[in-house]
Amino acid sequence: MNSVIEAINSRRSVRCYKTKPVPKEILEQIVDAGNNAPFTSMTRSQPWRFVVVQDPKFREKLLQAAFPFWKGSIDSMKDKAPELYDMAMTMYNAYESKDVIYYSAPAIIFVIGPAGSGVSCALACENMMIAAQSFGLGSCYVGFGAMVKGSPEVVEALELQEGEAIFGPILLGYPELNPSEAITNALQNVGPNKKDSVTKWI
Numbered sequence: 277m278n279s280v281i282e283a284i285n286s287r288r289s290v291r292c293y294k295t296k297p298v299p300k301e302i303l304e305q306i307v308d309a310g311n312n313a314p315f316t317s318m319t320r321s322q323p324w325r326f327v328v329v330q331d332p333k334f335r336e337k338l339l340q341a342a343f344p345f346w347k348g349s350i351d352s353m354k355d356k357a358p359e360l361y362d363m364a365m366t367m368y369n370a371y372e373s374k375d376v377i378y379y380s381a382p383a384i385i386f387v388i389g390p391a392g393s394g395v396s397c398a399l400a401c402e403n404m405m406i407a408a409q410s411f412g413l414g415s416c417y418v419g420f421g422a423m424v425k426g427s428p429e430v431v432e433a434l435e436l437q438e439g440e441a442i443f444g445p446i447l448l449g450y451p452e453l454n455p456s457e458a459i460t461n462a463l464q465n466v467g468p469n470k471k472d473s474v475t476k477w478i
């Protein structure tokens with residue numbers, strides 16, 4: 277099969293990673309793939325910038341920043357969407373390290389751009405996930421991972437400016453093919469089977 281099609285069609289969100297670091301030259305190629313995404317001509321040039329996080333201590337700071345938002349969102353589902361709440365709590369209980377947001381991924385790429393550049397930045401995110409797949413890496417787009425603006429330290433490190441938004445972030449790492457039983461059970465509820473495309477031909 278065409279290797280690009282294979283990478284696109286075989287990509288699935290990965291939520292359990294080996295601790296093995298991702299080599300810098302691979303991360304650079306993944307960022308470059310993001311940087312080559314299409315962008316709306318309204319922005320005239322690529323609207324994004326990238327922050328690559330590999331430092332586990334900084335990842336812990338990210339988790340501390342995003343966790344209250346995650347917990348608040350999950351708690352609010354308890355009555356409105358009990359199945360989603362149960363699923364989230366199963367995952368919470370499955371992750372011994374309690375990193376239910378970044379899944380202890382060895383690399384996290386923040387795509388940062390003007391708040392109105394969501395479509396272009398999302399295309400950069402997808403390019404990076406497909407590139408990661410082509411290198412045998414797992415990836416996951418974690419919207420909850422963007423909820424870090426409550427931490428002045430994280431805002432400063434990411435150099436977030438007024439009017440900027442975070443897209444992704446994208447988790448990257450070598451997939452853990454044999455996650456613990458608790459994690460396997462939790463993951464069974466996430467990532468639905470794919471439906472055939474709904475397509476009208478004219």
Ligand SMILES: Cc1cc2nc3c(=O)[nH]c(=O)nc-3n(C[C@H](O)[C@H](O)[C@H](O)COP(=O)(O)O)c2cc1C
Nearest residue numbers: 287288289290291416417418419420421466467468
């Ligand atoms: C905008 C967006 C936000 C997402 N946020 C999260 C998240 O916070 N945590 C997570 O585990 N997965 C997150 N995902 C991944 C989706 O759950 C996943 O893509 C979806 O279940 C389809 O599964 P697949 O990626 O394996 O095809 C997000 C995906 C998108 C597009």
